[in-house]
Amino acid sequence: MNVIGIESSCDETSVAVISNGELTANLIASQDFHVKYGGVVPELSSRAHLQMVVPLLKDALKKSGLKISDIDLVCATAGPGLIGAVLVGLTFGKSLAYSIDKPLVPVNHIEGHIFSGFLMEEKPEFPYLCLVVSGGHTLLLIVKNDLEIIKLGSTIDDAAGEAFDKVAKMAGLGYPGGPKLQASAENGNPKKIIFPVAQLKGEYDFSFSGLKTSVLRYLEQNYGQERIIPDEDLPDITASFQDAVVRALMKKVEKAVKQNNVKSISLVGGVAANKAIRTAIEKIGQKFNKKVVVPDISYCGDNAAMIAYRGLKLYENGKRFNLSANAFPSLPPDTFKSPK
Ligand code: KG4
Ligand code: ZN
DSSP, X not given: OEEEEEEOSSSXXXXXXXXXXXXEEEEEEEOGGGGGGTSOOHHHHHHHHHHHHHHHHHHHHHXXXXXXXXXXXXXXXXXXXXXXXXXXXXXXXXXXXXXXTOOEEEEEHHHHHHTGGGGSSSOOXXXXXXXXXXXXXXXXXXXXXXXXXXXXXXXXXXXHHHHHHHHHHHTTOOSSHHHHHHHHHTTSOTTSSOXXXXXXXXXXXXXXXXXXXXXXXXXXXXXXXXXXXXXXTHHHHXXXXXXXXXXXXXXXXXHHXXXXXXXXXXXXXXXXXXXXXXXXXXXXXXXXTOEEEXXXXXGTSSOHHHHHHHHHHHHHTTOOOOTTOOOOSSXXXXXXXXXX
């Protein structure tokens, strides 16, 4: 069984191949040109996906020693994401599937992240607690099996990645915010400034908007409206912000591990690349004697390996789709079940 995965939801074009259960290619073309605009420009992103997807497919097949006629299944991200960008990958996937007369599986990008731990040698065990932290989503879930996902909580405002990106911008670090903020925080004292963590009604919900505002107030009070931050002060500020994000996330993870019977814990999504968050979740795993699965960095950010894996699982579970599958810009509200 040779499976193609296609991912194009944001600023990474990616094509992957899973051949007889083994990942043989996971090629990712990152659109670095957005840097000069300080963020992703949707239309430019769509055009770049269009340019990259065919050469990436050719290279991925070559790397896997396969021809187009060897493909048995095509899986493509259908959303959530920038709608024009999603449409490029999904439409390409549909056309490819149609032209070789093979099935197409549209994949929910967030579900791709949720199961990305299975790309690792050491895999999560069901049921597992899954913390999804990406640029657009922050979700705490119980993954019971391949088809049943229970939502414990989510962010009521900004996503964790969005908070990293916005604070990085405020502090003059630019785009992409997350990795730049982490690099700055590495030399700082995370306990220098105690930024507040939101207290929320929903016991597993998150909020990062207040934290973002309190960083902005701190910067304005100490460095004026222009926010000219001396180089020597910046690491303590970024480390303290990062520490507040870690506290906000881990408080809910710890509570969920205590109150739910899970076998393992998985941290996924672009922000799962963050060292401080990775270390903190490992500590919780040790404290409660649970296996922790955090994918390698190449499977944290957007990639097609997770899309191929998820699409294949859906197909193996008897899910069938037709070529009229729609692209969707945001996560449909009923995507994950609420606890009874
Ligand atoms: O999953 P992802 O690649 O795209 C979405 O599906 O949104 O996540 C991208 C997010 C961005 O907000 C980026 O700043 C953040 O992940 N990110 C990080 C790090 N690397 C990427 N945030 C914190 N620390 C990092 N090392
Ligand atoms: Zn993503």
